[in-house]
Amino acid sequence: MTAATPIIPGFDAEAAARDFAILGKPVYGKRLAYLDSGASAQKPARVLDAMRVFTETEYANVHRGVHYLSGAATDRYEAARRTVQKFLHAAREDEIVFTKGGTEAINLVAYSYLAPIIQPGDEIVLSVMEHHSNIVPWHFLRERQGAVLRWVDVGDDGSLDVDAVDAAITAKTRLVAITHMSNVLGTVTPLKDIIARAHARGVPVLADGAQGAVHEIVDVQALDIDFYAVTGHKLYGPTGIGALYAKRAHLKAMRPFNGGGEMIREVSRERITYADPPARFEAGTPPIIEAVGLAAALDYLTSFDRAAVRAHEHDLLAYAREGLRELNWARVIGDAPGKGAILSFEAQGMHAHDLATILDREGVAVRAGHHCAQVLMERFGVASTTRASFALYNSRADVDALLAGLHKAREILAP
């Protein structure tokens, strides 16, 4: 953890954008409007520098060496864990397990927590707006162990009703697995209420925080959540790293996921004993350089007044929403109150991929497709959508470029 940078009230998005070299590089000769941070965010110089400097000055493998560099690298790796702990406001650093990303964090819960206890007919509650990362691991348990998936619908505006979650919980529910923020609709779920209701019935809750942790301030203790998954590359950090927060009691009871070095206490020919968490779940050489990068990214993000960043992103969302309203041929999917800065829409007479291709030629990077949320696409009766997602470095100029590109696409595709 680096020394805390004093937080400057307010937020200057243009100044922040200058921290991201890639944003200054034209695409097809056009100014880049990067509106795909929901898929992966760009990385500020501070993150790249931290990784390079660490690699040049302190790099070695962690936990196993007696030499200077191994000690230095281990210190930095464990400091990164404390940075994640602080970011999520976890009570203890050993409640943070480094993973390869958000997907692996959820799979870890499925394999190590739920698989050993789930019985045929036991239920897992999830919403229809989950990303495949928070669906497929539970399908594995359905296919392999007879678990039943209980789906909670969303309203037509994409909002999630706490009562609907409550109604899906039965005596057989073993877990509620819910997104903190939908990567398609932008819906921010009422996690605190969901958790309170689930806990009142003795059911633990996992939140997929891949998007939520980027835009909302997370306090796992205040939420009293059991499991919270994050991924580094959406948090302005590198790929190849994420983290699972889990309550200490759960981690202690969980069986190992991958087997290998560092996750054991002792190995003999006949028996094996496991290390305490989090090492038990971090077999092999971990993503050391990436952990340093993630810590730098979190330090970067938290150096800003996050409420002001949120207000900025919400301003962009409202501005874009208003612009789309004027295009009466674009149907926005997801208008839940308090939603985060993600805007998905379907454009009449235009295929999302064609639209995205034309936007790309205008320098506007958006995503088109099912966004790894096919259950949700089915719910809204669409095959795909076009999605613009906003980050702290975006500006109204990016939204203007999007709207101008949409006009152009309309002329070409549906004159």
Ligand SMILES: Cc1ncc(COP(=O)(O)O)c(C=O)c1O
């Ligand atoms: C809501 C949500 N959950 C999970 C993931 C998976 O994250 P990762 O691919 O980093 O493992 C994503 C990535 O798009 C996401 O948007």
